[in-house]
Amino acid sequence: MDYHLKPLSKKCAQTGEDLVPGTVCYSVLIEENDEMVRLDFSEAGRKLWQGEPIGAWQCIVPEPIVNKKPTIDADGLMAYFDQMTEDANPAQEKLRYVLALLLLQKRRVRLEGSHHDGKDEYIQVSGSQGEGMYEVRDFQLEEDEMHELQESLNAHLMQEWAA
Known part of the structure; x- marks a missing residue:
């Protein structure tokens, strides 16, 4: 039988307080309406909760995952594409x-x-906002070369936008 449990909550199921990264979280598994349900508690919430869990465990609340790569906006990419087209390097x-x-x-x-x-x-491509027709040589690049060029492009754009 497969069980699908939700990931760690952001708030205590008993008190509603935030579960702070780096603190201990207490989790229980209960049956509710014929389904397995996970409840997560802070230290204070665990002491207040009354019930018989099917299972219980504790963990450390992890730090939130931060997306380290900023999203590159499509209009900025389009402006850079226009610039590269004009430069024709x-x-x-x-x-x-x-x-x-x-x-x-x-x-x-x-x-x-x-x-x-x-x-x-x-x-041959055209801009979705009415920009003209562009011709781009199709290099049929291998995956590793494509990845290398994407990394180079990302580094260049981050350097340009940081300046």
Whole structure:
């Protein structure tokens, strides 16, 4: 039989006080309406609770998980893509391709088509807010190179936005 229990609560089930990171939390498993229910208590709440648990345990309330990578906004990415298009630096062509794929993923540009010029394949995208048509060389990158370029792009953008 599978049991699906909720994760650690943010508040004590008895007192309603916050369960503070780094403090001890007391948890019990009870049956309620033919379902297994987890209740989490602070030290004070545990002493007030009256009941027969099916199971009980204690843990330390963990620190909240903080997303260390700030979200990169699609409009900022689009502005950077425009800048790269205007600069037309061949050394950044692969980076521009990765940026176009990120913008596609974020639905900030739409794929309008592709074409082959004999030796290279190109994708054609247009901005979702009326920006013109862009042609981007399709590099068909391997996953590891794509990841490397994404990391490079993230580092560059964080450096630009921190300045």
